[in-house]
Amino acid sequence: MSVAMRYSTPAIVLHWLVALLIFVGFPLGVYMVDLPLSPDKLKLYSYHKWIGITVFLLVAVRVSWRLMHTPPSLPAGIAVWQRRASQIVHGLLYALILAIPLSGWLMSSAKGFQTVWFGVLPLPDLLEKNRELGDLLASVHKVLNFTLLGLVILHVGAALKHHFIERQPFLQRMGWGRKERT
Amino acid sequence: MKITQLVLLAALAAPAAHAVEYRTVLPKQSTIHFEFRQMGVPVKGGFKRFTTEMAFDPAKPEAARAQIEIDLASIDAGSPEADDESAGKLWFNRSAYPKATFVSSQVRALGNNRYEMRGTLTLKGKSREMTVSVTYVPGKNASIFDGSFVLKRLDFGIGEGMWADVSTVADEVQVRFRIAATGTY
Numbered sequence: 001m002s003v004a005m006r007y008s009t010p011a012i013v014l015h016w017l018v019a020l021l022i023f024v025g026f027p028l029g030v031y032m033v034d035l036p037l038s039p040d041k042l043k044l045y046s047y048h049k050w051i052g053i054t055v056f057l058l059v060a061v062r063v064s065w066r067l068m069h070t071p072p073s074l075p076a077g078i079a080v081w082q083r084r085a086s087q088i089v090h091g092l093l094y095a096l097i098l099a100i101p102l103s104g105w106l107m108s109s110a111k112g113f114q115t116v117w118f119g120v121l122p123l124p125d126l127l128e129k130n131r132e133l134g135d136l137l138a139s140v141h142k143v144l145n146f147t148l149l150g151l152v153i154l155h156v157g158a159a160l161k162h163h164f165i166e167r168q169p170f171l172q173r174m175g176w177g178r179k180e181r182t
Numbered sequence: 183m184k185i186t187q188l189v190l191l192a193a194l195a196a197p198a199a200h201a202v203e204y205r206t207v208l209p210k211q212s213t214i215h216f217e218f219r220q221m222g223v224p225v226k227g228g229f230k231r232f233t234t235e236m237a238f239d240p241a242k243p244e245a246a247r248a249q250i251e252i253d254l255a256s257i258d259a260g261s262p263e264a265d266d267e268s269a270g271k272l273w274f275n276r277s278a279y280p281k282a283t284f285v286s287s288q289v290r291a292l293g294n295n296r297y298e299m300r301g302t303l304t305l306k307g308k309s310r311e312m313t314v315s316v317t318y319v320p321g322k323n324a325s326i327f328d329g330s331f332v333l334k335r336l337d338f339g340i341g342e343g344m345w346a347d348v349s350t351v352a353d354e355v356q357v358r359f360r361i362a363a364t365g366t367y
């Protein structure tokens with residue numbers, strides 16, 4: 001497989017790092033919300049926020065990189081509607097992985113809890129404390145997250161289908177497997 | 183003759199007219215706030231209902247006294263969940279100890295309208311000596327007394343058991359109050 005069939009190394013690293021953090025942060029979010037109030041709950045909330053802000057920063061870098069680098073073209077034989085669909089889904093995924101941590105940060109501000117990244121770096125509160133707005137943003141955060149879940153299933157399903165059923169070297173595009181393979 | 187008597191009386195009374203004793207507290211303009219750290223994040227709260235009795239004459243600060251009684255049910259602990267949690271046995275145990283009180287014992291002038299007020303704070307059945315720094319801001323309609331002190335919640339058993347872990351909820355609580363009062367001349 002030629003190098004041009006592969007995303008650039010920074011793009012690959014950022015892709016998997018962000019994926020890993022979301023795979024930890026998402027279930028953590030679902031688990032923590034139903035816990036009764038306890039010091040452990042407060043700790044998990046903080047860890048969740050720190051992971052989420054890290055995702056936000058990595059995605060900001062990732063989107064900037066993406067805007068400056070053209071991704072490898074898709075293999076011939078992928079239907080036009082699928083090319084279009086993949087562009088739309090990728091666009092939505094980027095939008096969501098920026099909007100989700102942003103909504104979490106705004107929610108925390110509205111609920112009156114400043115976000116302090118890793119307990120060290122305080123982020124500005126962009127909203128005043130406002131209970132109704134905080135509850136609304138919590139719902140927004142939740143809806144965006146479950147939309148993301150649906151799209152990620154679609155995204156992973158499509159990649160696996162192309163790779164295993166159509167036997168296109170799709171996973172190599174994102175760095176799985178050896179570089180030189182024909 | 184009457185007029186001269188009046189003038190004389192007025193002249194004698196004049197210095198006394200500058201003396202004022204603040205006794206009437208304006209609850210609507212008075213506040214109690216606190217701030218503590220939770221996972222390194224500053225969280226603000228306060229108490230909405232409290233009564234203050236005080237007497238303060240700037241000419242005789244050492245004779246000043248203050249007594250504050252706080253209705254713990256009026257707490258804002260930062261979030262509705264925390265408000266509910268704070269009532270429980272591990273925190274204020276509010277059904278057994280519904281109120282907190284502060285009673286001053288000694289006031290010392292530090293100059294520049296600043297004072298040091300010592301007194302006893304009673305919370306959850308435990309009494310501790312506190313030193314409160316107070317600034318007096320004379321005003322036309324009401325004068326303001328701004329006070330602040332740091333208490334250690336564990337000294338009063340506020341947050342027992344799992345909540346005694348100060349790495350999650352800090353031990354230190356910064357308390358700030360503002361009492362507005364009018365005086366009688």
Ligand code: HEM
Nearest residue numbers: 026029030049052053055100101104105108115138142145
């Ligand atoms: C990639 C980033 C993030 C993901 C994937 C994510 C995911 C989630 C999920 C799945 C939930 C559970 C929703 C529910 O079932 O109600 C949740 C809740 C929550 N998230 Fe996030 N989150 C992210 C970033 C953030 C950030 C950056 C913050 C704050 C700075 C944050 C604050 C919260 C809070 C406070 C809740 C609890 C809401 C409640 O109490 O109802 N999240 N998150």
